[in-house]
Amino acid sequence: MGTPVQSYHRTIENDHTRSLAIEATNLGLTYSNGTEAVTDISLEIPTGEVFGFLGANGAGKTTTIKMLTTLLQPTAGQVTVNGYDIRTESTAVRESIGYMAQETSIDPSLTVRENLRFACRAYGVPSAERAAQIDDLLALVDLSAKTDDRARTLSGGQKKRLDATMALVHKPPIIFLDEPTTGLDPQARTRLWEYFRTINRRGTTIFLTTQYLEEADALCSDLAVIFDGEIVASGAPTDLKAQVGGDVLEITLADQSDTAVEHAKAVIEGSEVMDEIETVQPTEDGLSVTSAHARRIGIDLLVGLTEVGITITGFNIRSPTLDDVFLALTDEGVSDPRDENLRSFSYHTKERQ
Numbered sequence: 001m002g003t004p005v006q007s008y009h010r011t012i013e014n015d016h017t018r019s020l021a022i023e024a025t026n027l028g029l030t031y032s033n034g035t036e037a038v039t040d041i042s043l044e045i046p047t048g049e050v051f052g053f054l055g056a057n058g059a060g061k062t063t064t065i066k067m068l069t070t071l072l073q074p075t076a077g078q079v080t081v082n083g084y085d086i087r088t089e090s091t092a093v094r095e096s097i098g099y100m101a102q103e104t105s106i107d108p109s110l111t112v113r114e115n116l117r118f119a120c121r122a123y124g125v126p127s128a129e130r131a132a133q134i135d136d137l138l139a140l141v142d143l144s145a146k147t148d149d150r151a152r153t154l155s156g157g158q159k160k161r162l163d164a165t166m167a168l169v170h171k172p173p174i175i176f177l178d179e180p181t182t183g184l185d186p187q188a189r190t191r192l193w194e195y196f197r198t199i200n201r202r203g204t205t206i207f208l209t210t211q212y213l214e215e216a217d218a219l220c221s222d223l224a225v226i227f228d229g230e231i232v233a234s235g236a237p238t239d240l241k242a243q244v245g246g247d248v249l250e251i252t253l254a255d256q257s258d259t260a261v262e263h264a265k266a267v268i269e270g271s272e273v274m275d276e277i278e279t280v281q282p283t284e285d286g287l288s289v290t291s292a293h294a295r296r297i298g299i300d301l302l303v304g305l306t307e308v309g310i311t312i313t314g315f316n317i318r319s320p321t322l323d324d325v326f327l328a329l330t331d332e333g334v335s336d337p338r339d340e341n342l343r344s345f346s347y348h349t350k351e352r353q
């Protein structure tokens with residue numbers, strides 16, 4: 001039988017003695033309608049880490065997080081969270097984690113403080129400690145001035161911050177964040193990242209799902225890329241970005257015919273800076289070029305193209321995205337990164353049973 005957790009303080013003490021916050025082995029879930037949402041996922045996440053679970057819509061991120069938080073029973077595999085088995089010690093798992101779901105858990109008709117009081121009651125925080133804990137968390141996420149405001153009057157970013165604190169009232173050693181910044185503007189997103197960093201510095205392990213490589217890069221020490229229910233790559237964000245080959249130059253051409261795009265591609269491939277370029281790929285409206293020195297060589301490329309009479313109508317340099325990672329995982333940029341022609345770096349493949 002499972003080990004009962006005496007109190008939320010006890011849970012935290014226990015965690016200090018454990019080196020792995022999450023350990024999943026051959027985890028799988030097939031929904032009752034036959035959808036194989038997660039297949040054979042294995043993870044080892046050390047205590048204190050910010051771990052990123054990166055994937056597109058429908059990849060299986062939420063299904064995985066729901067298994068790790070005991071909301072769904074896996075159909076295959078084993079998982080321990082904080083050392084507790086999710087099947088046989090689910091109460092202990094639930095008491096030792098916080099979970100910020102994609103859907104907000106805030107009651108818009110209650111004030112900010114009332115929402116947090118509700119969360120304290122739900123998580124069994126001793127009443128004598130509630131007021132101090134609420135004040136501390138509101139200060140942490142800069143919402144002290146909003147304490148008595150109705151939650152419905154908060155901005156999108158403020159609501160997300162409140163939602164995150166509601167998952168933290170019982171001081172869990174691990175917090176699960178399911179796409180916490182989706183729908184936020186860049187400024188609100190960056191601000192939320194700062195709070196997550198602070199929470200992590202206070203000792204909380206973070207398991208974060210995201211569709212944004214930029215977010216994983218900003219926050220995570222380690223990440224796994226999930227595609228169609230399977231982990232297809234893992235490693236440090238810098239390794240994944242290196243796989244992409246650096247930043248991405250997007251060049252929009254006035255003439256977007258196949259011949260014109262091929263001509264522009266040939267000009268770039270014949271240029272002096274080609275040895276600093278990782279890939280040159282046709283896009284919908286021109287070409288994309290990846291290079292570790294994209295910002296430096298960009299102007300050279302523009303000048304070179306213009307000199308041979310090619311008209312450029314748009315030019316943009318950006319950080320790589322998840323799509324770029326998928327593109328780089330397959331030399332040809334096909335949509336399924338499990339296909340053949342894979343590059344070797346940390347690419348995981350398995351035999352399907």
Ligand SMILES: Nc1ncnc2c1ncn2[C@@H]1O[C@H](COP(=O)(O)OP(=O)(O)OP(=O)(O)O)[C@@H](O)[C@H]1O
Pocket residue numbers: 031032033035036037055056057058059060061062063064211
């Ligand atoms: N309750 C369910 N019953 C059947 N299939 C489901 C159920 N929930 C999710 N799925 C399917 O399982 C797969 C994985 O879904 P999941 O929600 O885990 O993906 P996700 O990576 O979290 O996506 P998103 O970024 O859109 O939230 C999808 O094909 C989805 O349609």
